[in-house]
Amino acid sequence: EETFRICRELLDEIILVDSDAICAAIKDIFEDTRSIVEPAGALAVAGAKAYVEREGCKDKTLVAISCGANMNFDRLRHVSERSELGERREAIIAVTIPEKPGSFKRFCSVIGGRNITEFNYRFADPSVAHVFVGVQIAGRDDVEKLLGDLRAEELDGIDLTDNELAKLHIRHLVGGHAPQLKDERVLRFEFPDRPGALMRFLEAMRTDWNISLFHYRNHGADYGRVLVGIQVPSGDALAFQQFLDTLGYPYIEETGNPAYRLFLGKTIR
Numbered sequence: 001e002e003t004f005r006i007c008r009e010l011l012d013e014i015i016l017v018d019s020d021a022i023c024a025a026i027k028d029i030f031e032d033t034r035s036i037v038e039p040a041g042a043l044a045v046a047g048a049k050a051y052v053e054r055e056g057c058k059d060k061t062l063v064a065i066s067c068g069a070n071m072n073f074d075r076l077r078h079v080s081e082r083s084e085l086g087e088r089r090e091a092i093i094a095v096t097i098p099e100k101p102g103s104f105k106r107f108c109s110v111i112g113g114r115n116i117t118e119f120n121y122r123f124a125d126p127s128v129a130h131v132f133v134g135v136q137i138a139g140r141d142d143v144e145k146l147l148g149d150l151r152a153e154e155l156d157g158i159d160l161t162d163n164e165l166a167k168l169h170i171r172h173l174v175g176g177h178a179p180q181l182k183d184e185r186v187l188r189f190e191f192p193d194r195p196g197a198l199m200r201f202l203e204a205m206r207t208d209w210n211i212s213l214f215h216y217r218n219h220g221a222d223y224g225r226v227l228v229g230i231q232v233p234s235g236d237a238l239a240f241q242q243f244l245d246t247l248g249y250p251y252i253e254e255t256g257n258p259a260y261r262l263f264l265g266k267t268i269r
Helices: 002-010 019-033 039-055 075-086 103-111 140-152 164-173 197-204 234-247 258-263
Strands: 090-098 116-122 128-136 156-159 184-192 210-217 223-231 251-253
Touching: 019 039, 019 075, 075 090, 090 103, 090 140, 090 164, 103 128, 103 140, 103 197, 128 164, 140 156, 184 197, 184 210, 197 234
Parallel strands: none
Antiparallel strands: 090 128, 090 156, 116 128, 116 210, 184 223, 184 251, 210 223
């Protein structure tokens, strides 16, 4: 009652922010001070940023009180995952593309020089493919432009950046068994984490080899950890090895890995 009385008497306004904005504020405070505050302790910074954006403030001095270090190490995983979304530096989109060789490369050409932060895809239907992708952006206008570029190529895209189900759960569940696939080989690659690395991979690969699985998430390192499934007929084994040697990216084949067989490959009975 006393807290409410003081707030009612002294506060001019209450500004609402979401979890992504709080995560972004935690990152801001860490980058400026190398200290980590709890979510409630970052609320003032998140609110100040929202106020500045709404009012268009310039050349003003704003004071935000940041307090509280009730943060455990495990929670930092969630904060890191959501901070780029909160800063509006990352967008999440779902794209439907034709399920045929060359479509993946065509989609990536639309992405162009934009940095891909996450990519999830698993073969599920012989006619269409649904791709879950994260893209680095400079602002919300970039998302609309990207969706427009996709429409121009007759590719359907949906903005999932503000979709909690997609951000919390679906991004980790894309995939599953694909028993109808034949000749699938699964490899773990280390891609140079820079624009163009994916296109180099696709341009080096034969167009008649179908990509059946692709998973990547940016971890802020110099290289990206990428899991790729490719349908390679047994008669193309030598040509496929030549492709890997020419590409030059470090890789480990995981086709026999029990984790792959249990959750992504043909069902084990």
